[in-house]
Amino acid sequence: MNPTSPSRTEEASQLALAAQTALAAGDTDRARDLHRAAGDLLLSGISRLRKRSEQDSLRFLAATQYYLAGSFSRAQQVCRKIEERYLADSDRRPFREFRQRVNEQATAGYDDKIRNSLKSLWEGNDHRRILELLAENPYVLSRSDLAFFRAICCEQLHDYRGAALFFADALKWGANDPDMLGHSVAAAIMMTYERRLAEAELYLNHLLELVPHALTFAAASILRLYQAKAARNDDQRRSLMREQLRLCESAGAAFSDLPETQSQSPSSRAWMVLCLECASFAALGLGDRQKALGFSDRALVLAPSKSGPYTSRGTISYPSRQAVEDFLSAERLGEKSYISCYYLAHDALTRNEFRDAEQWCGKALRRSPGIKIKAQLYEWLAICRAEAHSDPNEIRTLFHLAKDLDPKNPRIEQNYSLFESSLSISQPNQERPGWEEIVPQPPDPLQEQDDLVSAYALPDSKIAFEMHSKFVGRVTRQAA
Amino acid sequence: MDELLDVGHIELDNPIRMATPEDLPAPPGPIVLELRSLEQRHPVLGKSLLECFGASVVYRLSHAPVKLSDDSVSRMVSVDRRPPGTVTPFEQRVTIEWNSSAMTRDQAIRFGYTLPNDRITENAAIGVMCLLINELEGASVSKVLQRGAGGDYLISLPDGSEVQVEVSGISVDSTGREARKRLSEKSAQVLTAADRGFASVTTFSHRSDEAAHSYLHHVVRPASAQESRMQTGPNDKPRRR
8 A cells, every 4th residue: 555665655745746746837848847757756665665566556657747846758658567456456457548648648649639620629719628628738849838728718718817827827937929029918908999998997997907018007997088088077087187197107117117028028118118109199188298299209219100190299399390291201100090081081172272171171081080189170171172162062062071971060061051152152263161160179189089099990890809819829830 | 314224335334333324413503614724624725726626616506507696705505425334325505605605706707717627516516525524524536637537536534544535526416326326336336446435426516406515435444355465465356356
């Protein structure tokens, strides 16, 4: 029953228990080492045993430890030395089953088979089964990839505490992977973007507690802007925006402390830039234009070749020459939102450059603006066409489109009336109607916040899932 | 309490007078077992036992299969006991507490994903066994090593002797039949290697009331089989009848 000295089996028991504890904590590196050490310790006692039955019993124990360490070949070697007939009756059937399992898993290609299964299960959205398969085969991935895979599966299963716990593990063990920081907050940011604010807050609270890195603060800061927009009253709104700025400052401070590999990661920089852009809106909402410009400038330092920060700074400093330059820079850098075109159209209109204005309006309309912005753009187009003496029916149609989209806008109504009355005066060199402040006020970023902020967020709400799928692709390719 | 179990070929053929539950000293009050006390109860392996099995115990007693409220810190376990020297099993209730233990909810959540389901159940059953066998039988665990898929758990009794415990866990058993069957199997199994030992089967959702339930039975090979065993040696053909 007790084939080797008590101290040796006690020590092996200690090691095996510690290995199981490490495995349960997801620390497969430690679990592997401890199980191997337990196996080695047990085998080292064999020479002291005289009876073959005792030796083989001990080998069975040791082989089990190697198997639990994921050292299937080593377990197989030890099993080959065991003769079943020397084992106790009670051990013979378990040994046969064990040996068969060892032989299966020691086969070349076993790990690839598991990785392929993981990939298929991911593609089939069977996240629960992935977690089970990883629990059954914990050594098939590195411990940081294992933790990361578990985190994104928990995320998909809406277990946000579990997700945060595993992200914390993944970052602890895989701090050199620069993309992990960005991955860990992608889903929470997308929840914010999709207005699942309560869910995003729940998740981010777990992340803030367990993974308080620069991008967690950044994600929480972005969330506050959306919460402010949904606030019941002005006090609450302002309080949330102040909290947003505080979190943005924490994010900035933590970001500057990140190792260069992490701070240079594209996903990390993208989230940090988005955070700064959102903070500039909040500062503006709190009446601090200088601070707003400061956030935009910081975003530009982080992403000088990206269009977003130029658009953001232009929005805040408009109307100004610098703002127009910023919008033009944004366009040169491939801005995809309607915002820069919208402001450039406004600028052209105010300078009576109606052809330019018409072009910018057309571009902006093709970039899916929100309803009120769209109404304005149709109104401006109507004005441009009126100035170009286009077909009145065409102009009338554009005004009607604008009025239908924003029926309560008195300015559109007024401009339409001016247009209709101008038609009754039929003179060859008629003067322009006195358009009612065509674009009357520069667009208010707070009023247009939904549109503006959404335009800065990534356009594809499946981005988190796609980022995660890239990770799954990488880790399931490794051994192939 | 369960009806008397049919444990197949196992017979209690003890020459000494069989004690009855009434013979045993009555416990001073409700038995409360604090999970963290594992450390003190088992001088050799206590700390490791607590670290390795504690969170699984909390997980199975409070998270799944029966979910208690988040602030719950204890659960009653109905123990079907048959101590050495007794023939008739009897029921005893204990409460397992984890309020002052270091097993956090986070650890339990992690365990739910890092270990296969059956491993969590087995680990939790071992944890419960370690508490019960010390409290009720005065034994401490001296060896815990897996052999193949099964466990090899050796305990030291107060008289200094060492015996094996066969442990098994069941997550849900709505009729109680599976637990009885498992007890029978484990009782038989422990006697293939020795003349006596313990069988421990813990179910975390037992019968329709979803109670936590644990069998802790001392089993002894019939005297006739013991004689036969002495003649044939330990590694000869099966001794089962």
